[in-house]
Amino acid sequence: MENAILVSGLHKTFGRTHALNGLDLTVRTGEVHGFLGPNGSGKSTTIRVLLGLLRADSGSARLLGGDPWKDATALHRRLAYVPGDVTLWPNLSGGEVIDLLGRLRGGLNPKRRAELLERFDLDPRKKGRAYSKGNRQKVALVAALASDVELLILDEPTSGLDPLMEEVFRECIVEEKQSGRTVLLSSHILAEVEQLCDRVSIIRSGQTVETGTLTDLRHLTRTSISADLATPLTSIPGVYDLVVDGTRVRFEVDTDRLDETLKHLTTAGVRGLTSQPPTLEELFMRHYQGAAS
């Protein structure tokens, strides 16, 4: 099985809202896949279709080689899920919830459970109502990570965690990856995505707008150049936001046209040159802002 998750052309409407509008998503077995998009773009809806909680209107979804709706129960034995907003039963202790979810999933590794409680610094004796948001998140994380499963589906799992705990989480995911598990990680924390993910998919308004490795995606961005030239240039073909101030020019250029633009600059004689590589933030901002317009 090459792909743990294979989604294509997924549609889902709630009343008049088009939550998913032909979404595609491919997660290869053994990779950590970043799932990004602005608020309300359909990430959680996609995840809930994958969990068989929602039924897609059209399109196809395959999960671990099965149908997420029809084979839900069998597939759920092989995956663990952490929701973005964890609510616990007010009168059950954290430890009870971890054991319950683990057992419902088909078993929990007690050694791993104890080790994770230690690493996440979580007191399992507190009742659900007594936990803070971050601690509720830890309960769900421990329950998921201590399960012996092939696939982890994590919906903004670090929301509410402090930076120390975020670091623990990252270590855990690196270990999960080393032991061959597949992870679908929905997140807004770009540093986390950059550090952990092999590939990412960016979605907007229920559609996939970009997918690939981070290196691939960097190529899609623009580099900012400012140069001091020997002779003034009034126009440079194929660049954006050109500002000419005597012999100084400033502009942005698509990264895959960088070579050709630099050649053009050298015809005018380059006295000074600074170039700013594209940041991931810029990449995401560009995609995220598109949603607002």
Next chain:
Amino acid sequence: MTGGWHLVRLILRRDRVLLPLWVLILAALPAVYAASFAELTPTEESRALYAQTTAGIPSIEAMLGPIYGSSVGALATQRAGLTLLIVALINVLVVIRHTRTEEDAGRRELVAATVVGRHAPLGAALLVVIAADLVMGLLTAAFMGFTSGALLLGMSLAFAGIVFAGVGAVAAQLTENAGPARGLALAVLGLAYLIRAAGDATGSNLSWASPLAWSQYTQPFADETWLPLLASLGLAALLAGLAGWLSVRRDVGGGMLPTRLGPAGSTSLTGPFALAWRLQRGLLIGWSAGFLVFGLAFGGAASGAAEAFTGNPELAELFARLGGGLSLTDTFIATLLGIAAIAAAAYGIQAALRMRSEESTMRAEPVLATATARVPWALGHVVFAVIGPVVALFMIGVGLGLTYGADVGDMGQIPRLIGAALAQAPAAATLTGLTVALFGLLPRLSAVAWGILAICLLLGQIGALLQLSEVVLDLSPFTHTPHLPGGEVTALPLVVLAVVAVALTAAGLWGFRRRDVGV
């Protein structure tokens, strides 16, 4: 109270349908009772006979309260004894809904961080519910012709409501969650009702210990006096003050009663049924214990009826005829069991709606994302919603049988009354089935089950008085329950009710398998 007005407007906006509805319905009830008495007992003699007789029957006084006169208004006032209970119940629920439930959900925090005084959330909730009570009281008076008696009756109902709004407000400060707060306040209400019932049945001063009795000692349409309402006002002010005092001495989201640490793990939570047991056992124990206590109390009061007639054979015969040939005690117990059937249905609905609250608070989602299939998850709750009311009805049968049997020296009453109580189960199960069907097929309308129960309750209470047609009355499952003990039992209606209940439940489960979760 800074910002209190905004909160008042928020509450009015959220309850814009429910609030006018309960105010209107409760205000209309006494007028409906009066109209029916005017028709059933048109002459002064017939009313005097009715008043004299009921005054002599402890079990009726226990259930409704004392009767003070023989005018239509006085008869309706006694009949409104149960309305009093409903007014108090609604006040408790509404106050907790706008205080502890808000805190539970974390919405209070959002509000508390704005320019809102420390007392504002509690103050706004009390203000709205007290104003609603007063409007209800005035409307009650208006519907009955705005006589001094009508106004006194209306205000007596309103003040019982206000006292229990205070009880709800205090309970909301004590516990950390809405469920236990409701349980605590309703236990106080049940106790107040039992004390009044016991006092009125025995004719002792014990009733004075119950604030519900104060609202009846005003004697509307008879020796009218406003004085007992001063006691109600005093107690309500005291309770509201206590709630306010407690609310500034605790943390937002916290309670007064301590919370303990739980176990670090669990070996018993093995599957969906074990989880459902953990979530449902409090309800099961609470309802069963409540039913047992009420059975014990009213079983003791029931036998008094027989004594009241030993010196008056004509009256005994008249009432036997009124009861369709049943003995008076049997009529009383049958009426009581009719009320118990509605209460059991309320429990069934409450237990079944637990599925919806699990879903809408997103607690169902992580469970359904495990290897737990939907139907076993739902069945865990459905089992409690179906079996729980049966257990509760069994307990009221045991309670009635024990005290009544001991009174008349016939322990054979225990199985007889258990049987009579259990005959109510199919009707209650129909409402449970309806709730499951709504949950599975129209999840957003799940809470409509409460409205349907309220309609059944109204049909049973005033349907016959309003002389509604058989077809309308037949819509309520409770119309088809045999009049037990004493009445004839035909299996067919019970079987039909059971089949309907099973079909509705099955339809609900079928729908839940196919629909989206979390909508």
